[in-house]
Amino acid sequence: MPAMTMIQAIRDAHFVAMERDSKVVVFGQDVGFFGGVFRCTQGLQEHFGTGRCFDAPINESGIVGVAIGMAAYGLRPCVEIQFADYMYPAYDQIVSEAARLRHRSAGDFTAPLTIRMPMGGGIFGGQTHSQSPEALFTHVAGIKTVVPSNPYDAKGLLLAAIEDDDPVIFLEPKRVYNGPFDGHHDRPLTPWSAHPLSDVPEGYYTIDLGSARVHRPGNDLTVLAYGTLVHVAQAAAEETGIDAEIIDLRTLVPLDVDMIITSVVKTGRCLVVHEATRTSGFGAELSATVQERAFHHLEAPVGRVCGWDTPYPHAHEWSYFPGPDRVGQAMRNIMDEQMTGVIA
Amino acid sequence: MPAMTMIQAIRDAHFVAMERDSKVVVFGQDVGFFGGVFRCTQGLQEHFGTGRCFDAPINESGIVGVAIGMAAYGLRPCVEIQFADYMYPAYDQIVSEAARLRHRSAGDFTAPLTIRMPMGGGIFGGQTHSQSPEALFTHVAGIKTVVPSNPYDAKGLLLAAIEDDDPVIFLEPKRVYNGPFDGHHDRPLTPWSAHPLSDVPEGYYTIDLGSARVHRPGNDLTVLAYGTLVHVAQAAAEETGIDAEIIDLRTLVPLDVDMIITSVVKTGRCLVVHEATRTSGFGAELSATVQERAFHHLEAPVGRVCGWDTPYPHAHEWSYFPGPDRVGQAMRNIMDEQMTGVIA
Amino acid sequence: MNDTSRQASVRLRIPEPTAHTDLVAAAGTRCVAIAGEARRPDLDENAISVASMRDHVIRVLDDEGNAVGPWAGALSRSELEAGLHDMMLVRSFDARMLRAHRQGKISFYMQCLGEEAIACASQWALKPGDMNFPTYRQQGLLVSSDYPMVDMMNQILSNTHDPLLGRQLPVMYSSKEHRFFSISGNLATQFVQAVGWAMAAALDGSDAVASAWIGEGASAESDFHSALVFASTYQAPVILNVVNNQWAISTPEDFARGAAATFADRGLGFGIPSLRVDGNDYLAVHAVTAWAAERARTGLGPTLIEWVTFRVGPHSTSDDPTGYRPDVAGQFPLGDPIDRLRQHMVTCGEWDDTRQTALQESVDQVVSKAFEEADSFGSVMRGDVSSAATMFDDVFATMPPHLVEQRAQFERSQRLQNEGS
Amino acid sequence: MNDTSRQASVRLRIPEPTAHTDLVAAAGTRCVAIAGEARRPDLDENAISVASMRDHVIRVLDDEGNAVGPWAGALSRSELEAGLHDMMLVRSFDARMLRAHRQGKISFYMQCLGEEAIACASQWALKPGDMNFPTYRQQGLLVSSDYPMVDMMNQILSNTHDPLLGRQLPVMYSSKEHRFFSISGNLATQFVQAVGWAMAAALDGSDAVASAWIGEGASAESDFHSALVFASTYQAPVILNVVNNQWAISTPEDFARGAAATFADRGLGFGIPSLRVDGNDYLAVHAVTAWAAERARTGLGPTLIEWVTFRVGPHSTSDDPTGYRPDVAGQFPLGDPIDRLRQHMVTCGEWDDTRQTALQESVDQVVSKAFEEADSFGSVMRGDVSSAATMFDDVFATMPPHLVEQRAQFERSQRLQNEGS
Numbered sequence A, B: 001m002p003a004m005t006m007i008q009a010i011r012d013a014h015f016v017a018m019e020r021d022s023k024v025v026v027f028g029q030d031v032g033f034f035g036g037v038f039r040c041t042q043g044l045q046e047h048f049g050t051g052r053c054f055d056a057p058i059n060e061s062g063i064v065g066v067a068i069g070m071a072a073y074g075l076r077p078c079v080e081i082q083f084a085d086y087m088y089p090a091y092d093q094i095v096s097e098a099a100r101l102r103h104r105s106a107g108d109f110t111a112p113l114t115i116r117m118p119m120g121g122g123i124f125g126g127q128t129h130s131q132s133p134e135a136l137f138t139h140v141a142g143i144k145t146v147v148p149s150n151p152y153d154a155k156g157l158l159l160a161a162i163e164d165d166d167p168v169i170f171l172e173p174k175r176v177y178n179g180p181f182d183g184h185h186d187r188p189l190t191p192w193s194a195h196p197l198s199d200v201p202e203g204y205y206t207i208d209l210g211s212a213r214v215h216r217p218g219n220d221l222t223v224l225a226y227g228t229l230v231h232v233a234q235a236a237a238e239e240t241g242i243d244a245e246i247i248d249l250r251t252l253v254p255l256d257v258d259m260i261i262t263s264v265v266k267t268g269r270c271l272v273v274h275e276a277t278r279t280s281g282f283g284a285e286l287s288a289t290v291q292e293r294a295f296h297h298l299e300a301p302v303g304r305v306c307g308w309d310t311p312y313p314h315a316h317e318w319s320y321f322p323g324p325d326r327v328g329q330a331m332r333n334i335m336d337e338q339m340t341g342v343i344a
Numbered sequence C, D: 001m002n003d004t005s006r007q008a009s010v011r012l013r014i015p016e017p018t019a020h021t022d023l024v025a026a027a028g029t030r031c032v033a034i035a036g037e038a039r040r041p042d043l044d045e046n047a048i049s050v051a052s053m054r055d056h057v058i059r060v061l062d063d064e065g066n067a068v069g070p071w072a073g074a075l076s077r078s079e080l081e082a083g084l085h086d087m088m089l090v091r092s093f094d095a096r097m098l099r100a101h102r103q104g105k106i107s108f109y110m111q112c113l114g115e116e117a118i119a120c121a122s123q124w125a126l127k128p129g130d131m132n133f134p135t136y137r138q139q140g141l142l143v144s145s146d147y148p149m150v151d152m153m154n155q156i157l158s159n160t161h162d163p164l165l166g167r168q169l170p171v172m173y174s175s176k177e178h179r180f181f182s183i184s185g186n187l188a189t190q191f192v193q194a195v196g197w198a199m200a201a202a203l204d205g206s207d208a209v210a211s212a213w214i215g216e217g218a219s220a221e222s223d224f225h226s227a228l229v230f231a232s233t234y235q236a237p238v239i240l241n242v243v244n245n246q247w248a249i250s251t252p253e254d255f256a257r258g259a260a261a262t263f264a265d266r267g268l269g270f271g272i273p274s275l276r277v278d279g280n281d282y283l284a285v286h287a288v289t290a291w292a293a294e295r296a297r298t299g300l301g302p303t304l305i306e307w308v309t310f311r312v313g314p315h316s317t318s319d320d321p322t323g324y325r326p327d328v329a330g331q332f333p334l335g336d337p338i339d340r341l342r343q344h345m346v347t348c349g350e351w352d353d354t355r356q357t358a359l360q361e362s363v364d365q366v367v368s369k370a371f372e373e374a375d376s377f378g379s380v381m382r383g384d385v386s387s388a389a390t391m392f393d394d395v396f397a398t399m400p401p402h403l404v405e406q407r408a409q410f411e412r413s414q415r416l417q418n419e420g421s
């Protein structure tokens, strides 16, 4: 199996999906002729023609609105929003339309579409190329939210998303596009080729939306993570020497509650990590869920390490980013049961 | 002091604010000549002229974008979105612009504006006249989110919001516009005039954004609520006979954490209620916060009673609405410590 | 703040429409149409050339009921009768629903009084397979496509037979079979979806056409722009219908239109051929829609049509227009489309009072019968609704675990509640 | 799905711009402008009447460097020299920043090569108190308003003297004092805010004008529409600048423009007088901006201006245009604005090579000196930044408790981290 970066895996998923199903169409800003600013759709237009992959005007609401109309017709659009930070103009079409079309028409019309968007920071992108808006999707009934953390999952999840009969938000943590970034920005980047999860099978395979994955087994503390933070948590576990079980959620809605609770029942401790702002982040839902379902097993409160409640800064990116130091400190606090109040 | 409905109190707050400060301008759809579909701005155009209160085209992004420009100039716009369900087209301007302008310009430009919107269900409005999108605001750094539950608070909070130097989202629970609805839709509505919180002082007063209020003191269980659900919780407490302390949060960001934790430390039990969909609702943040800060005082997991994770239905509104029965059952469960898993 | 040293001549223009006080005059000034005067552009004429007609409102029926000019003549006698029938059926239906509202049988309703010609004639000009993306004021599309009236009523009553299972507000119909896209409560969103549907049809090699609908007020929304951008760039086979009924709830059309002379002008800015048409003239609506559909079907791209009409009734049953405009009281400020078509048929010698009375009785009877049937299935007001647990269905194609669990909790809480009471 | 029984002639038009392969030809075909030919409308001429000029691109400087026609003649000798100075300063600044990027001193930069005239001449035509709402390609506005260049560089370096405290991506300047609204990374949002600012000025009785900026690609965004709706309805004193530099990253302007002939046509749809101007002609930019500002200032409302120009450089330092268009390699496909103004001054007998060389040396020195100073304040690449705890400031006017607490946690975690290492 060839070692692929996450970008290559995503591109490959597009090729496989478009070969298998002529109803799959791909479009977005700079997606056609050029192949996308992150090159995730490179080669598609050349291979499949302008009728299957094309450039779109800079209008996110239009891109999603048009995709909904196409999906209602019977196509399976997979569109790109250039950065998750630019999804807001499309938010109405996503929330009020794609998410509710099946329900409000009692199944008469549906919106099987996939909306891809690069998310997260760590690329010195400042406040409009760094955001993690997953919680703005998880609150909305009728859409699924997916966040892969590695090439293997990215391909399998994207193929599942495109096949899914409902709208799927597919968030791509761009900091790990080219390597499994562990949060140590001052160290050289490991390329994907050195990582087992870059072994991406050729051809078709899917990963169920709604299934999490034990990224690292452990006994003392459960860490719930997704996207880039999976690798940061891994680094923190190694550096602290804490026997942490890291669960890569992969899909946030539907959530693999069983795997989460099984792990917390075993470890008795839980830390939730994400890059998005803390207040009302998806970590709140995870924390609430864990304490609701595993309260009597918990030996310490569920902790959260998140982005601060500020815009994502440019120069202070690494002070904002929940890196292995902050995650490690929180893991230690939870192990020491010294945690009172909020975890940093 | 005259007894006022919440609509009258909101209207009165506008009059007071506009009299005190000529920089306050008010606009929105049907807001000017007619005075708003809920009549909250009735009489303003006649009294202050078309230059202070006027109708706007049906374009929420434009309404908020224009208000931001006006606020940057030095005015203090207070605009209405006709229903919270229609705020999505304005979401980009709220999240990417109003919320971040002060920060990104290092205080050079600011956006002191108030965005009012009726929220919540219980009026047979179906999925687009019933939503409670508060969690979509609380996740965003740089905006304050306010939800009054009664006429007295509505006036004082709205005056504080308009005076505030930052953007404030002012969510008006429309089900209690005309009376303190307790969730029993099949019983006659009590008018506000019969309720002490309809005693609204004339003239100017404010309520600090960030201060909650003990709506009903109690010792056995803390209920965290806001808007309509404050009254539902009250009914549930009375009907179950549980000695619940009901805290009306009034502002969600900034949150009055001290009052919440003081109460939970006292009662040892906590229930969170809201009408919005459960997953990633603001209740998740409340639950997470409470277990983080009062873990060792909790005798049972923090419970949540919320809207289901479906669109707000029309005919089945009362099956969706977290009424006093569901809230009461959850209160009993928590008291019985029988709660395992999720609370209905 | 006010720097008086700078004596400015800038005064913000806040539109102060005369419509608030003299609505007939206001509407009249903008809608003078001389029947037969407007020419019929070639199908492939470009937007600028078509715009030479921008001072004209296309009208076929003159004041005496004659069909005149280049847009006249496409409909047979039986088609005219069908058109009259459809419009009268819509009006009778609306009247019955308003009565049901007054009787407390339904909670909400939206009529299209005075605007019946637009949806009815437009539908007649489309072909099977074409798809409408309507607003809440195009019930005529369903009526004209023989959608079972009883199902419309079931939806409005949210009763046990509501095809939408009580999920939607009354009048928010959906029928894929009848090429009527699910109505959204959010304005304008469907306008750009229609463009996407049309693009998909073209990509798919079909010659189906999408017909997008929007009110003049909602044309101020951003998705109107998105729709025009995509329709223009990809030359989508779509008809972009802007229904200018002069009002958006309490707000006169001036606020959405701004300094443009017409809503048709918006299309001009995108190179989209755009026409302005008397929307109360069944023949004009039919002819222009057929023209636009033909353009789309032959690969000539989108057409924007401003239908000039008048919202004779309140915005909805929740609205009382006396707070913002003079009472219309049975007037049709821009003409009654039903009466105009009837008069034309009389003028043509193909109609008389006897037939008219018979037709009226027949449509009223259809409506009565349908309502009797629908009423027998109950209503949400009386608690006769689909099973509440169905609200958990159709959130997703397959119910995910958290909804299975929530449904179980719901059922448990219902049980407890029933035991308690 | 493909119903072959219906043989459709509909084929979706996906623009396949020649620009991908022959960009000079593509740009040229759309931008033929004959100097002096376009008339100068009266200030109060309406949009339709102004639109009679829609086939013309307003141009003042002819190929020999003469200023001709009704738009010529407003600028004095010293003003011309100032204009040349500003544009050369911008270009020198851009060149220095690109070098700094190659040297690894900054992470990101966006130049405006070939578009210098637009911002520089526009700023010159505005008055103190007017407010710009720029995009990232209007550095000329700051340079021409004598904003300290060292502060621009401090912002780009995100160093200890960055006026924005390291919060923003390089080039996202903000200066209220210099009437330069904080740049947003989100396209088009500022366009409608400018209209709001202008409305506020008018409400406040000021005669200040807002100048809104957008790229031709971003004009497809919804907020472009919102801006036009509000500007048209309230007749706001605003200049709506659309900079058509032919490209939006890799996408030729065709995708945003669609079937309209020009971007100026968009304004026509709103009854907003709209002009198309040679953006590489300093004199034309100045004259038309002054005209539009005068319209706004005298209460005649908004003006839309399409500036025809060419993005000579890559989109940003992150972009490599060889992936989507032929190499421009030192060409200025629609002319070099600096050289054109220089030639005009030479033609007028007011300039020569000696002066040119001296000016070049002087601007280069200003840039060098500024960069030396800025560089001495360090850069984010070397870790010389404002205190990280400042990121908690300015989220709100007053820091609420949760941010006070988070800042304390941040400081504690920094301490622990330093102890640990």
Ligand SMILES: Cc1ncc(C[n+]2csc(CCOP(=O)(O)OP(=O)(O)O)c2C)c(N)n1
Residues within 6 Å of the ligand: B029, B058, B082, B086, B089, C137, C185, C186, C187, C214, C215, C216, C217, C218, C219, C245, C247, C248, C249, C311, C315
């Ligand atoms: C996004 C959005 N904003 C506001 C509303 C509230 N609203 C419902 S109908 C209406 C007026 C629409 O007027 P128009 O488009 O002219 O259609 P008409 O009612 O005249 O048929 C408004 C403002 C809405 N439904 N959706």
Ligand SMILES: Cc1ncc(C[n+]2csc(CCOP(=O)(O)OP(=O)(O)O)c2C)c(N)n1
Residues within 6 Å of the ligand: A029, A058, A082, A086, A089, D137, D185, D186, D187, D214, D215, D216, D217, D218, D219, D243, D245, D247, D248, D249, D311, D315
């Ligand atoms: C809302 C939004 N969508 C997408 C982007 C990404 N983006 C940044 S610049 C750009 C191209 C803009 O082109 P144009 O408006 O023509 O301006 P130019 O770069 O040519 O000056 C795009 C797509 C963005 N910044 N904001």
Ligand SMILES: [Mg+2]
Residues within 6 Å of the ligand: C215, C216, C217, C243, C244, C245, C246, C247, C248, C249, C311
């Ligand atoms: Mg209307």
Ligand SMILES: [Mg+2]
Residues within 6 Å of the ligand: D215, D216, D217, D243, D244, D245, D246, D247, D248, D249, D311
């Ligand atoms: Mg451009």
